[in-house]
Amino acid sequence: MTGKRNKYRKTDRLITAITGWIAGIILVALAVWGISTLFELRRYEETNDAQVEEYINPITSRVTGYVSRINYEENQDVKKGDTLLVIDDSEYVLQEQEASAALTNARAQIQVLESNVTTTTKTAEGTQAQIAAAKAKLWKQQQEYDRYKNLYDAESATKQQLENVQTALDVAKADYASIVNNYDAAVSKINDTRSQKAALMAEIQRREALLGRNQLNVSYTVIRAPYDGKMGRRTIQEGQLIQAGQTMAFIVNQATGKWIIANFKETQVSKMHIGQPADIEIDAFPGKTFNGTIESLSPATGARFSLLPPDNSSGNFVKIVQRIPVRIKLINAPGEISLLRAGMNATVSISKRNG
Template sequence: MADINPEDMPVGDIDETTPVEMRSLRKRWFGILALVVVAAALVWAIWFFLTQMGRVSTDNAYVGAETAQVTPLIAAPVAEVRVANTQPVKRGDVLVVLDPADARIEVAQAQSALAQAEQKYRQSRATVGAAQGRVAARGSEIEQARARLRDAEATLNRARIELGRREALISSGAVSGDELTAARTAFQSAQAARDLARAGVASAEATQNAATGELQASAALVEGTTIGTAPEVLAARARLAQAKLNLERTVIRAPIDGIVTNRQIQVGQRVAAGTPIMTLVPIAAAYVDANFKEDQLAKVRPGQPVLLTSDFYGGDVEFHGRVVGFAGGTGAAFALIPAQNATGNWIKVVQRLPVRIALDPKELKEHPLRVGLSMTATVDTRGR
């Protein structure tokens, strides 16, 4: 191949770019690059302002709810269990039916005790009337005894006068000794009759006092009361009401709307009062406890909006809530064995404070959550 002489090449094929033009081109490209960097920084600043500025976030958040623990209020064998775990129930639905045989016997006994109490009250009322009659009868006896006393005193006065006359005539011989003796005997008999009449009056008065005491005692039992307000009747009615309530409690109903969880009861099992038999979880009233670091809470206030996502549904489903309040202490403060940092090699550990977040009921209805699920919570501290 023949060698090519540069002088023989066309003039237009030789790069004639000057150093000045090269510098100008570089400046132009650096300017474009600077504009791109500034634009990117501006876009990032706008994104940060719109999505991150004034917001604090944590993935240490979990779903909670005020669960209802179902416990029987009476002891009885289990006759029916009408629900199973994971089953949704409404408030008032029958969960468990206990054997009502013992409760029905208690109702019958209480009804009998009430009837006896009412009968006893009526007897007390009748006793008051009878006691009043006895008091009136004793009054008549006293009047009769006093009349006999007056008659005995009159007889005694006559006997005294007759004895005085005969004693006055004994010296003149006009009265015999037998007549004087008879007069003295009549006088002594009249004295004895008077004393006996006095004793009869005292006895009648004592009998009347006893009857009056009985009347007062009987009247005290029913004074100011009716058959509906008598203490014994009220107590018997209370026992009957308690027995009926225990009979109603043989049917255990759901106290709230929720999901049946942790069922621990079987047919035929005898349960004691207060023994937990199942738990109801109100998923429609779930909330979130978000554990924020202590240095994130300076601007967090109740009422601020919160954006939440759940690992259960993924990032495509967002929940909206509001800050309700703060816990009274960190989790470490209420631990079974609180941390004690009074040591020489103490290392500061950032603490977390639970923040209660209320969720939107409509969103919960569309996407139900379960207690214990993980959540990511972002609080907008600029909101009110």
Template sequence: MKLSRLLSTLFAVAVGLAGVALVLYAWRLPPFATSIETTEDAYVRGQVTVISPQLAGTVVEVPVQDYESVAEGQLIARIDDRIFSQRLAQARATLAGQRAQLANSQQGRRSAEAKVKASEAAIASAQSAFDTSEANYARIAPLASKGFVPGSDLDVATRTRDQAAAALDQAKAALEVSRQDLQTVIVARQSLEAGVEGAEAAVRLAEIDLANTRILAPKSGRLGEIGVKLGQFVQAGTQLTSLVPSTVWVVANFKETQLPGMTVGQPVHFTVDALAARTLTGRIERFAPATGSEFAVLRPDNATGNFTKVAQRLPVRIAIDPGQPGASELVPGMSVVVRLDTAADAAPPAVAGN
């Protein structure tokens, strides 16, 4: 009887110790504390680019297929360019007209400058005639006052002088008119030059629109599902397909309680579910500037009467070491399990992702 009670007591103590040990192990408390941190909240990420047109039109060519590999600059789709070609021709014709008007303005300026020189020459001639008539009047006036010449000669000299003075004033006025005409041509030329610049800009815009009828791959990668069909009318911004470049990385969401000891450059091991749990390596590249809850559309409001502390998760970007088997098979969205030793020495990341 005593032996049975002793065995029962020992069994209960063993069960209690096992329970305590299980709790300590689950919470990684001494003596089961470890520097190894793991998380299943991790995924492969990549630069998925949505391919969209910049103008509206009817699709007349789609030379690619779903999930096809493409090179940078390869044609993905083409929009009917007849209207845009005519707009470019119209813009070029307008530019030619503006340049012709500018050239004609240059000829008009030369003509106006010649008129100014002619007016200046007319002033010189009128000035010479006035000086001559003035000198003649100065000789005749004293003689007429003494009666040595008839009064009619004095009248003729006076009229001649007055006519020469009027002709000189007229020549000066004509010179001012010529100068104003020249200034008008110069000001008009500035307007024509602005018109030429505007026409050149219109040509460039038409060339850009024509080039945008060809939707090209911005970089090398693999396409997603092709969402556009031949003959479909598309608008600017319509999603045609997606492009996934070959550069990928891993984002692991660690709890804030797992972050102590983690530094940039520490080695990381991770397994990929889609690769039969194959283990690959990488290094911590950088930490997110805030936890995932801060980037959520509906952020939590803890200023309420009831509050329960919940460990937040911080995204950690992991660069994948190049050249290892299976790395080329990783695609964005794959689930991975990340494992790292926070006590490991840090080193510069092996790969610098974008």
């Protein structure tokens, strides 16, 4: 019995010793972790409310129609000017042809008016010659009438002869007046035709603009990549009807690069400034540190840019620490930055010594 008791006592002492050592190691580790954490907190401002950002823009249609061909796949790299999809342009081509025919017709009417002006001008010139002849005839008849009037007054001519000469004079006057009126009418017609030409020129400009708009509509049926980028999720199919303004796809703009948006507490940004270096850890790449510099600080808190900004004067007030978005430019090699994807979570640390 005594031997067994001694054996149990040795086992208890051994367990107690091991437990003590383990507890001591844990306490030392916690102390080291606590001191390290306090040291880091004194040296760095840190936030894990940060994400990788890059411009993701929608591809929208400017016309209504059925999708006839799709030339991209999800997550495909595209270059600026690449054809992404084609919309059936049959209706728009017909509208373009109709506008082109109307423009051709209007231009033909201009030629008709110009021909009318030329013809009427020649008519007026011929009428001017007739006016000169009628004027000479009228002068001759007037002389004849004056001579017979003198003869009649001297009783050397009969009244019948005077009346015949008077009639001839009246006819000459009427002919002259008629030819002058014809000339005035020709000149007026020329002016009217020129006025019609001015109005038709304005109509031609309107039809040219209409044709240009129809040509634009035809060009809008071919949707191209606006810049180098990477396509997002594909949500449309061939044969699908799309409306003008409808979003058909999203493209990630790789030309503008990537950056980090870190949302620091308002109590952390007092000493931050543009150009200050930052260390970035991406959750997707543990153990790897990316480098960056502060590019800008938001002019307002994130809440102020929300759809419904808070109004503290409208009810009970509860003070909440606000966040200030800080934009950080990545300065790593392009190959390293290309590994990042928009929306990835990050942890950003900024040294207080550089404040």
